[in-house]
Amino acid sequence: MAESFVFDIAHSLLGKLASYAYEEASLAYGVYKDLQGFKDTLSIVSGVLLDAECKKDQKHGVREWLRQIQNICYDAEDVLDGFNLQDKRKQVVKASRSRRVKVRHFFSSSNPLVFRFRMARQIKEIRDRMDKVAADGVRFGLTNVDPGLVVQQREMTYPHIDASSVIGRENEQDEIINLLMQSHPHSDGGGDNSLCVIPIVGIGGLGKTTIAKSVFNDKRMDQLFQLKMWVCISDDFNIRKIIINIINSATTSIFTSSSAPSSGSAQLENINNLDIVQLVSRLRQKLSGQKFLVVLDDVWNDDRAKWLELKDLIKVGAPGSKIIVTTRSNSIASMMGDVPPYLLKGLSPKDCLSLFVKWAFKEGEEKKYPNLVEIGKEIVKKCQGVPLAVRTLGSSLFSNFDISKWEFVRDSEMWNLEQKKDGILPALKLSYDQMPSYMRQCFVYISLYPKDYIFHRTVMCSLWVAHGLVQSLQGSEKLESIARKYIDELHSRSFIQVVRDYGSYCIFNVHDLIHDLALYVSREDFVAVNSHTRNIPQQVRHLSAVEDDSLDLDLFPKSRCMRSILFPIPGLGLETESLLNEWASRYKYLRYLDLSDSSFETMPNSVAKLEHLRFLDLSFNKKIRIIPNSICKLLHLQVLLLSGCTKLESFPKGLGKLISLRRLILTTKQSVFPHDEFVTLVHLQSLNFHYCDNIKFLFRHQLPSIEKLSCDSCGFLESLPLHIFPKLQTLYIKNCEKLNLLLNNESPIQTLRMKHLYLLCSLSLVTLPEWIVFSMETLETLVIDSLPNLKMLPMFLSTMTRLKKLYIIDCPQLLSLPSDMHRLTALEELCIEGCPELCRKCMPQSGEYWPMIAHIKTISIV
Template structure:
């Protein structure tokens, strides 16, 4: 047993030396004076101990002094392993922070800004991070905190299948059994709840994972991170006013003639200042104003009474509402209809166009083919307004930013809904129907059954 522990620690030490030699950790670690010398010294000592361990483990049966020495050795090795685990966590944190420097230099913020989810995705998809874990799990938590859905999402990632049950204790036991032989990385994206009692059952079963497992959360509320007892909190700052202007300029002014640019620049800079350093707000309002040609139209946006309203998203509601109000009636309906999908869902082009068509949201042409073209035009239009995003990996799929999704759900509160039903087909038929006959999504946990499929409409 002692030999196995020493071998594990030596492997950890080798990893630290490799990081030092490759320079992957960066200058920050070099501030720890002589750390490489201490690591090498400890490595040599443990290698010398390892050479006599086999003989010592044989003698401990008859020699109490040797048995005591081995016991103390194991205690020390466990302490060293804990320190090295903290060291590797610090290295991971530095890498993530390094990505934020890099991303600023590459101006990745032009796509909407370096946000919490973007940063978590870089960590999640990093090859070196991936090699350190047996399993990676990504769950969009959102609001409300749905324990059943979250548990099922974790199980799906761990076992590639989801049990068709709605008993939380059963699902938590599945998680507990599945992680006990695995070193995992769990990303909980967009956490809102400050109720520790909802999180505690997950924590109790997840701590059954192998030593070195990590949980990373993203949240808009620092209090949530503290309630969940986060060890390291990285605050993602806002863009500077000049960086926001460059993003806005690219969207709203890049195609303008010099005279037109000069005529609109002053108003544009005032509008950018109203966006409070939030790249999504800048991107949304910039996407709106690229279609506005006159100075009067830009002034109308600047003077809108809506800027005076404070909201929970710190300035995001106004740009979103201004963009939404500029849509035609049918495009508005199509946008709100997208809220029936859960957050982080890949919206299939064919499926959403069929849904719009079934609801009569598309212009009636001579044949279905023309209706499909109209549906694709609506999708492209929503993308140009930054209300939808094209999926980076799948050409026929779309996604909605989580804040935009919240906005769409707010607008569709009385028109669209999502109902998750656990059980067989009979329970789907007995599910509550929307009294207005407008779209809602009824699912059995996999988010694939629309109202029209469930009721044969």
């Protein structure tokens, strides 16, 4: 378990308890005193949690004490969730005109008097449990710990390096040296442009410090710079300390320089007692007029004001002075850099094997053990080009010639192997520890998916939102928008790798070692079940099935604390409803249930027991015919996915009761949708129609909450009244052959403010619809794909002042671009594929259109 995992859970719960909504609810239901008492005790306990987590391996009983705290926090969340559920029940009853519904509510367990009594009893029980556990914790002698002090500290780095130990980085070294030899990209001979910052970015263990050392010690640098200084920053961006280190490093640089006087007049002095004014004066004395190179190694600071303060102090050197920054964060690199970040890549398989052999054998010894070298080739594959991982595994096998030990390392997951302080996972965990609490909790859900999995941003965001990990501080910002920012932050910190970003749609994956890190920090609470799984911990809360033959009912824990069950692998799902029926009875606190690619015919009525459910995915269940009306009792449900359920005859009656619904995907044989049901779904933001073969018309009245609309393979759809979606931001239309997109005769749509438009698989389009012009000032993404008869793009395309991404794919008759393409100054990405003549005209340097598009940052012509 992660060293801050329980602390993160407690911290999150305290934030919820402090909210105005919970305070009002506790007063309304007469449980304020007990809830405040619980919160006060939890505040005291949370202060010592980090100390407890650091000592859990040294003190007997601390680990179990932490487990009890965690369980109480989760149970408290489940109880408090009842407040929200009761409020939703009251809303539904109030909206209902049926006297029968109101009478049934009065005599049910959700009756306000019954509910108040039950909540008071449950909250008192939780408070008593927390008081007891807090008392038990006193005997462990735990103390309050500053969260910032718990972060594992990285060893301080130094510039010395043995050149013979660096393998496979010659090209990278030369490329960075070439950057150092170039003038500032915006150079005018002085001012701010006299100092250029070059960032090197990559995940932990990739070799950023090693490559910086290699460059720093290259003889060409001695000829290029009068001063060379090395400063290890790590997580403490203290201006005073950095100044002292630069001064000392500059003095050492002069002292060791070949041009330094032999008398040793450049003696190191004790400057630690100087005040900041004296230090700044001394710093500027050292650097003024000198052409220097400074390496700032391992930067974690994202405070731009601090960075600009430091930069202002040291930009007194001669033109051509340079700073190399190594960091794991893309956003820090962008903040500090004057040139695009140098993205360090992994070593080649050949170089990885050479490095592995160097660490696993004495020199020449590998020739005696060719069988072990062959196993070594398999071992280095799991390192995915990361030198520290190669070194970690090689070192663990040094002078050990037992073939079974080598096979064990080859066949074991990285996180299951012994972890030493200087190993790869502790190195990567530094990045994990540096993340905010809410990001750490989100990251561990990656462990539920197999390696090499392609994640869809929307799915991951829904998973986080379903578990209450996404909180809106302002109260007005959409949770989905905040979750997308979390994805961006993980990408910035090198935790995920974006495969393709289509604006509203984004897919990404994670490096195998990052996946190992997720497994390393999640452990017992998160389990991915495969055919080798023989035991699932009773306390597991999140479970995924990633292989066939892994769904033995006896394997599943009998505890009732499960919160997630998912089937992430395409084609793998439940075959019968009996197991689902058992889950619905046993795991009533489920928040997330992904049953995609299942093959049962009937959804059991027992699904209504899952009152806390936020996410339900039944996609691509090609046998299911009926979904019971009881599903409409799931008042917390935010996402319902029914895409690809081709035998589904109709969706359940009472859909309008799902007042929390945010996202809905439908496949149905129905030809008419009940408008009255959809009008009550006031939080519905995303609406998708997928293979709805019988639908001809959508709704006739406004649905003001819809922001994202998708019509995919609706072969008889004739009408698309865009004016009924006044807040529409994303429109996706694919393979709707009877839909005439060029006509919009229902109503004027001058209010259209779309940001993302996707037009795919249409034989009828010869040009783009004129109504797009109404999004001229807002459109950011335009994707046109598989439009075989498209012959021209409208001239108004070049007026799209905010357009960032333009994809033109498989439009073979499209021969030209608008002549004013150079006016698209915001355009960052242009992709043209499968358009032979247009591709020829856009080829770099030689194409006639190249001057119009050369300013675009990312261009792909295939």
